[in-house]
Amino acid sequence: MSFCKFCGGKKLREFIAHEKMLGLGEAFVYQECLSCHSLQIKEVPEDLSPYYPSEGYYSFLPLVQSDSFRLFLKKLRMRMFLKWGISWKSPSYGYWLKRIYRSFDDAIADVGCGNGQLLYELHAGGFRNLTGIDPFLKESSLIAPGLKLIKSKLEEVDQKFDVIMMHHSFEHLHDPVEELQKCYDSLKPGGRLLIRTPLANCEAWKEFGTNWVQLDAPRHLIIPSLEGFEALVSKSGFRLKEVLFDSTGFQFWGSMLYERRLNLVEKSYAGQFSKEELAQLNEKALRYNQEGKGDQVCFFLERKD
Numbered sequence: 669m670s671f672c673k674f675c676g677g678k679k680l681r682e683f684i685a686h687e688k689m690l691g692l693g694e695a696f697v698y699q700e701c702l703s704c705h706s707l708q709i710k711e712v713p714e715d716l717s718p719y720y721p722s723e724g725y726y727s728f729l730p731l732v733q734s735d736s737f738r739l740f741l742k743k744l745r746m747r748m749f750l751k752w753g754i755s756w757k758s759p760s761y762g763y764w765l766k767r768i769y770r771s772f773d774d775a776i777a778d779v780g781c782g783n784g785q786l787l788y789e790l791h792a793g794g795f796r797n798l799t800g801i802d803p804f805l806k807e808s809s810l811i812a813p814g815l816k817l818i819k820s821k822l823e824e825v826d827q828k829f830d831v832i833m834m835h836h837s838f839e840h841l842h843d844p845v846e847e848l849q850k851c852y853d854s855l856k857p858g859g860r861l862l863i864r865t866p867l868a869n870c871e872a873w874k875e876f877g878t879n880w881v882q883l884d885a886p887r888h889l890i891i892p893s894l895e896g897f898e899a900l901v902s903k904s905g906f907r908l909k910e911v912l913f914d915s916t917g918f919q920f921w922g923s924m925l926y927e928r929r930l931n932l933v934e935k936s937y938a939g940q941f942s943k944e945e946l947a948q949l950n951e952k953a954l955r956y957n958q959e960g961k962g963d964q965v966c967f968f969l970e971r972k973d
């Protein structure tokens with residue numbers, strides 16, 4: 669790959685990034701675009717499965733279902749939050765949900781849904797037309813009326829959606845132009861697209877370099893900068909409606925663990941940070957978000973037609 673997958677820029681700086689989350693230490697060549705500062709892996713490994721262990725990878729833990737009392741509460745809270753604007757005990761993901769919400773009947777797809785927990789929470793909250801899509805599911809299943817999980821790729825699902833969401837799955841794909849086109853093709857006219865992704869060229873990248881926890885080699889194949897993502901969208905059938913920073917203290921403490929040569933799976937990090945330190949890092953993350961310096965964002969897009 670000799671050009672930036674986001675802006676098409678041809679001047680790329682190569683560097684080595686090591687697998688750190690699992691502590692494997694394997695080296696991979698990455699490229700930073702000198703024009704837009706997006707990041708990408710130079711060559712996608714043929715077999716990525718060793719880097720997604722089936723035991724314990726967070727997106728495939730068992731789905732936790734609520735009892736009927738909790739279902740009742742969740743429905744009430746969701747209605748209060750989305751219909752009446754009351755944010756008492758509103759869901760932690762409410763900040764992006766309220767921006768894409770129009771109706772509980774909207775056909776919503778979550779691409780790269782993992783175990784489907786997020787969709788289950790939306791179902792519990794009263795949404796009635798939910799589809800999880802993930803080629804890495806064990807099998808397709810109907811979790812509840814109005815909530816199905818399909819073992820498939822988006823382009824193979826024969827349905828059009830009002831909303832497509834990608835919660836930290838976009839960066840695991842290798843061709844952003846193609847992925848945007850697939851989303852376009854699977855949305856109804858005027859359909860909405862939410863992409864939540866790490867953001868290149870952020871403060872944490874500048875501070876921690878290859879120890880930045882969300883570089884996440886070799887799982888993250890592409891990481892857009894703001895400029896790179898805007899260039900990508902300008903060549904697509906979408907318009908970018910809003911960019912919302914939602915980074916957390918993880919950008920700091922995760923990266924600090926890597927600086928200390930610790931990984932994220934062996935629980936060796938327990939006790940590395942006090943409660944006060946973690947609270948301070950979360951506060952710093954909030955400040956970064958307000959200043960547009962955080963290491964992850966929600967991109968809200970809309971089909972132009």
Ligand SMILES: [Zn+2]
Pocket residue numbers: 672673674675676677701702703704705706896
């Ligand atoms: Zn670029």
